[in-house]
Amino acid sequence: MTNTSIAFIMAGRRQRRRRWILVTSILALLSLALCCAMLLLGTTFYSVKDVLRVLMGEELQGVSFAINTVRLPRMLAGLFAGFAFGIAGNTFQTMLRNPLANPNVIGITAGSSAAAVFCILILHANSTVVSVASVIAGLATVLIIYLLSRGKIFSIGRLILIGIGIQAMLDSVISYLLLVGAQQDIPAAFRWLTGSLNGVQLYELPPLIITVLIFSPLLVVLGKHLSLLELGEQSATTLGVNTDMTRIALILSAVFLVALATATTGPIAFVAFLSGPxxxxxxxVGFSNVIPAGLVGVCLVLASDLMGQFAFETRFPVGIITGILGAPYLIFLLFRMNRKGDL
Structure with a gap:
């Protein structure tokens, strides 16, 4: 390889790095701006000065209650759940080399939601029990899907098809639970089905925040191996990747993120599906997509929640807005994959 070729390759790499830094910085600033908007906007507009005084611990009549009880928990839930959904969805799509392979489509969020709805309607459990059951159910669901799809040789297509089948079964379970559940518990259960930031309390957030702070850096570290898995099973093995152990670590990390986010906000539709693409x-291309995907997830959740609160005469949960945004993209993706012969 000549010096000219090396210089050309290095110049291209520097250009891609600058683009990654620029885009990631813009997404981070946009996320910060949306977080500020979540704190400032509401039935009453509060100044930046008043919000900062409350966040510093000062008590202001009316303002403290609105910020500490309503707006701050809502903002933090959207921030960390959006990042969790975005980074987890990107992990599944990249690892399985298929844009359809996201937690919503292959049944993982359905498993967490079914457990949460069961705890709410049948056991009348508190939020802690609901969160624990959601995580366990998410892990159990992905384990079942992985084992059924493995066979003699791991198959991506088989995993997606089995995941879709598991999701359909779990959706039927959820429908049955809604039919037999007590009428007064139905509104709380519907939160898990639509995805909402309404009613989130500060004491519910530590498990989600801790999970994001633990598993997000792990997925960033594993980003190099994730890119190699995208090349295919044989290529990754040839390059020295322990595919089974790497895949298990990636799946467990992504499932914990999805399960805790679902336990906190419900399965916010299409965030995990849209963030990666x-x-x-x-x-x-050329650099890890993990952090940008998480930031896109944050922007989608916070922007959609603001739209749901202020863009219409009636206030809508965030999951309805993201569903409206994501459904056309899913149809477009299916048509494009059909034309390419991937379906």
């Missing part, structure tokens, strides 16, 4: 379009 949007981030990939923005940052291009």
């Amino acid at each position: 949007i981030a990939k379009r923005l940052v291009g």
